[in-house]
Amino acid sequence: MANVAISELDKNCGKVVAEIVKLERKIFPKHESLASFFENELKKKNSGLLYLHVDGELAGYVMYSWPSSLYASITKLAVKEQWRRQGHGEVLLKAAIEKCRTRKVSCIMLHVDPLRTPALNLYKKHGFQVDCLVESYYSSDRNAYRMYLDFDSS
Template sequence: MGLSELQRTSGRWGEVVDEIVRLEKKIFPKHESLARSFDDELKKKNSGLLYMEIDGEIAGYVMYSCPSSLCAVVAKLAVKEKYRRQGHGEALMKAAIQKCRSKRINRISLHVEPLRSSAVNLYKKLGFQIDTLVTAYYSSDRDAYRMFIDFGNE
């Protein structure tokens, strides 16, 4: 099992991105998927992606961006079905938080559907707080919690 940061200079860039795009298409509804623009998103200077491999297979990933020098946004966290509930999502999130903290980010935010209680509970366990309920965030009938964690007072 290994946790890696996807580097543009990696010889495996295309292979890793292709596998993540397949995972993205399988997990997220078409209108929420970044599959078509994944490569473009990762080319942005302020984007980052950490992924976990188990026995040569990508088990999950977390994608984030730093739109300013003070804040970061987690855009995606995904773990393949067969690897869920084994701590891999938590490990990915902890690594992303650490990466952001190393850049002296003061706040990390994310959006999560309230019905995804296991995800909400994971984020709370890691120190995220619910900021507000954003109605119709995903679609007209699907809301999202905006959650955040602050490091500014440390």
């Protein structure tokens, strides 16, 4: 059985940040990637990042923020291809939801490409609902669903 560990990024995780940036560049198109300003995002006081190691290897991460006292936002959730469909994304999502809950916000929002069916199904499984379609969110030919999880009704 694999050794799975989820950790919260702290200020002394330069090696982990480098691994995450490498993964970010591999998974997301350049115009969607936070890789070039990843470290600046992590320095913000209202953001957090959880990462998952499987047998000592970075398998995925989730980045979240709480821009106001009203809501939190999941800005990135990524799992390396070889670790997908094994529950690692779900573990990361649950952990991020719990972290956001501790901020006493009323809801969590996120955006997802409607064509990314596994991601969409994962979010729906955990109570996220589609709010609206945001046209040209990712690029001129790629839309996104804005989804939310309302803590008041869950």
